[in-house]
Amino acid sequence: MKIKGRAVALDDLDWRILRLLQENAKLTYTEIGNKLDVAHSTVYERIQRMEEHGIIKKYKAVVDVEKAGLQHITALITIHTEPKESEHIANRLSRFPEVLEVSSSFSEELVINAKVVAQDQAKLHSFIAQSIAPLPGVLRIRTSIITMKFKEETSSPFV
Amino acid sequence: MAVSPSRILRSVLREEAFYFFTSIGNYTGESAASLDEFLQKIKEVNIKSLEFHLYREDFEKWIAQTLGDAKLADDIKSLRNMKVVGNALRDRLYFTVSRRLKDLKGGLQTTK
Numbered sequence: 531m532k533i534k535g536r537a538v539a540l541d542d543l544d545w546r547i548l549r550l551l552q553e554n555a556k557l558t559y560t561e562i563g564n565k566l567d568v569a570h571s572t573v574y575e576r577i578q579r580m581e582e583h584g585i586i587k588k589y590k591a592v593v594d595v596e597k598a599g600l601q602h603i604t605a606l607i608t609i610h611t612e613p614k615e616s617e618h619i620a621n622r623l624s625r626f627p628e629v630l631e632v633s634s635s636f637s638e639e640l641v642i643n644a645k646v647v648a649q650d651q652a653k654l655h656s657f658i659a660q661s662i663a664p665l666p667g668v669l670r671i672r673t674s675i676i677t678m679k680f681k682e683e684t685s686s687p688f689v
Numbered sequence: 690m691a692v693s694p695s696r697i698l699r700s701v702l703r704e705e706a707f708y709f710f711t712s713i714g715n716y717t718g719e720s721a722a723s724l725d726e727f728l729q730k731i732k733e734v735n736i737k738s739l740e741f742h743l744y745r746e747d748f749e750k751w752i753a754q755t756l757g758d759a760k761l762a763d764d765i766k767s768l769r770n771m772k773v774v775g776n777a778l779r780d781r782l783y784f785t786v787s788r789r790l791k792d793l794k795g796g797l798q799t800t801k
Contacts, residue, residue: 605714655713663708663716673714 538583543568545689547576548586552685555589592684602647604630604676605654607662609642615667616640622665628657651675692757694796698724699756707751711737724756724790731783739778743769748782761789 540548546566550557559577563570580586595602611619616634620642623632631645648654658671706722709730719734721727731739742748746769753762764785773781 607714610718651713655710658714658716659708659710660704663710663720664704664706666703668716668718670718671714671716675713 538585540580540585543572544576544580544585547573548580548689551577551586551589552689602649603651603654605646605648606674606676607644607646607658608672609644609662610639610669610671611642612667612669613640615665616642619665619667623662626657626661692759694793697756697758697761698790698793698797700726701755705755707747707755709734709738709742711735711741724752724758724761724786724793728783728786728790731779731786736775736779739782740774743778743782758789758793761786764789 543566547562550562550565557565559570559573562573566573577586609619609623620632620634623629623642623644628648629644629646631643633643635641635643646654646657648657654673654675658673662668662671700723703722706720707727707730709717709719709721711717717734717738719730719738721730743765746766748765749762749769752758752765765782768778768781768785771781
């Protein structure tokens with residue numbers, strides 16, 4: 531890994547370590563070293579540096595909430611906003627624990643997209659009506675409730 | 690204790706306003722922060738929105754709990770029980786709210 535100013539350039543070994551960790555973040559330094567035919571101390575050093583530079587943001591468990599017995603629904607919401615309020619609304623949305631993802635996109639106009647979870651439809655509606663609709667600059671909201679997931683991948687194929 | 694006409698007719702905070710949706714999570718962009726604005730919106734919003742909120746009892750709850758008008762909330766409840774839909778709903782709701790608004794504004798003048 532080379533650092534030039536604020537940019538970080540990863541080498542082939544860094545990328546190979548990242549690929550393995552994306553698949554299984556519980557692999558030990560020794561296990562990674564054995565798979566890549568390098569010393570575990572090298573793996574340790576590379577991972578430490580990638581953590582320090584924010585390339586590895588965090589390690590987490592991906593929980594199947596249905597198997598865990600939690601009843602919930604997931605919805606994708608599109609929020610049409612006044613352009614000058616767009617970023618402010620996105621930041622406000624990001625603070626709600628019910629909101630899992632927030633992004634902006636542009637097709638015919640700039641919109642904010644958010645993935646929201648709630649225990650049921652009534653709670654989802656209350657959250658949108660009481661916490662999102664009143665935000666200054668919200669013009670209208672479209673909500674789609676996810677009925678079935680066919681794929682859910684958190685790893686990037688470009689790593 | 691009866692709520693005064695001036696309190697019922699006040700404008701409420703943005704967070705307490707009524708937000709018109711057409712279905713779960715689908716906000717029309719229309720809202721009302723007072724009974725006067727609410728009446729105006731009855732004429733303007735998509736009919737689906739009126740049906741959605743009437744049969745979820747949202748209008749009654751907002752009018753009773755936020756504005757404090759138990760009388761109008763009861764009148765709207767009666768309308769819900771009549772199972773009116775479409776433009777007939779819009780017309781009846783408009784008539785019910787405008788009649789009450791007129792009474793409240795009349796009461797406001799007599800208390801001045």
